[in-house]
Amino acid sequence: MTEKRKRIVINLGLVLSVYVILFVLIKLKVINRYYEGIMIACLINVILATSLNLATGFLGQLALGHAGFMAVGAYTAAIVTKTVGMTGSVQLLFSLLLGGIAAGLMGVVIGIPALRLRGDYLGIITLGFGEIIRVLLFNLNITGGARGLKGIPKLAGFNLVFWVCVLVVFVLYAITNSKQGRAIMSIREDEIAAEAVGIPTVKYKLLGFVMAAFFAGIGGGLFAHYMTVLDPKTFNFMKSVEILVIVVLGGMGSLTGSVVAAIALTILPEALRSFSEYRLLLYSALLIVMMIFKPGGFFGQREFSIQALMKRLKKPVVEGGEE
């Protein structure tokens, strides 16, 4: 128990110090608005990637429609903010919650029929649902159609996005380390065997899928309140692919992998901006090379922890020791 508590304290301390450093840098204007924007994009991508990782990495269900859930959350949250008037942060949290719930409900609607299928077929059907959501956004009045939804109050600043992101990652971490999380992972390893030892696979598959949708909705809500404008074109198939790529590169089944990959893959295209045309070329080539030489992603299924690193550093690895 003390071990666990120690770990929580260390991680909380780490998160706090990262927050303080970033906060001070923003106040000192070392981080200008442009960098702040990239940082917020990173954090939103962290939420999207870690949530997809729950469905794809931990549950083992290939989902190609994550942008659809993000869109449901984004539009719901934006519409709620535009119709219900509350004050600042309270408003944002309320909208985010409703956005998440709407996306979660959509997850139930899609999940119940779709989770009967497996593997590639599940991927295809989620792709289909994602496209249908996009077409709906293009054609409904309430979403502003092809012109998009404008005039959303800019409620999401660095502070809120940062803490919502920390909370989401923490909750996902808690889920994956709980009894339910182990049930979910057992489905990934072997669904039939899991069923045989008495795990209600349908229930846990749905749980994992809906959770992933819920958090994607929250990510979408943050996106809406940061961008202030929503364009249905944003939530296309390529966006789903982008999130999936982050998950796979980080390592399926590793939340820290998703966090690191989300940050790296958001910054990389920005950093390569001066090469304009060639950056996407490099990016896609990198993806292929990575898959060929390190298909498990950077982190595999491992989680990075400061303690483990300390232990390693303290005790120099004996030659021919571990690994």
Next chain:
Amino acid sequence: MQFIQQLINGIHVGSIYALIALGYTMVYGIVKLINFAHGDIMMLGAYVGFFAIGLWGLPFPLALLVSMVFCAFLGVVIERIAYKPLRNAPRISALITAIGMSLLLENIALVLFGPDPRKMPPVISKEAINLGGVQISYLTIVTLVLAVGFMILLELFIKKTRTGKAMRAVSQDKAASTLMGIDVNRIISVTFAIGSALGALGGVLYAVAYPQIEPYMGMMPGLKAFVAAVLGGIGSIPGAMIGGFIMGIVESLTKGYISSQWSDAVVFGILILVLLVKPSGLLGKNTREKV
């Protein structure tokens, strides 16, 4: 009358979807990979066709041939470089690689040809024959003849030739085919070559029908052709053809009678319905899962 007119338009687009869907279904049948780059091979095929006609002034049939040969070669190269090393890797790694390849081809096209759309010269006259109030353009006839012709050729190839038989064997059981002395790598290369060549044909015909060529043009028809392949039962060649025609007809009827904006939703809605009722597609075989 209007219904028949829409139907003919649908058959026109549907035959193009069917051609592209064949590439998806053949590759899936053999290596169990959704080749996301297939739509982009189609796009490159359209570009090659465009240059062959517009710049080098080749006649249309020769331009088609050049484009098909180029894409066949390209398909084999892509398979060798990107997919072959991953043949025993988890399915999702191969899928991501295919997505990466799709992005790579799009960006190569973007760097080489620029983002501005090019206009395909009108190689086939859009003049129409009037058959009792129904207009059938020469373009539709040529497209249909080419598409159906190549499908029959493919069917003959697979049913009659040694290589075709080997392809069917490999798609059933790779290990057993190796034991029977089939060179699996060669068969996979042949599959990619044929699939990509048919994709190129579809690309050029698509570019002639909607005379715009740009780096991202392969994405939507690629997705739709893929849906067509799933609809018909992925891995099944007649399934891909039927799926392609159904997709084209449904799309055209939706555009004609409901709204052009909703056609994509209807198309994907049908996909979902079919998958829910019969997950293996219209002509697919049900597979039992073994422990």
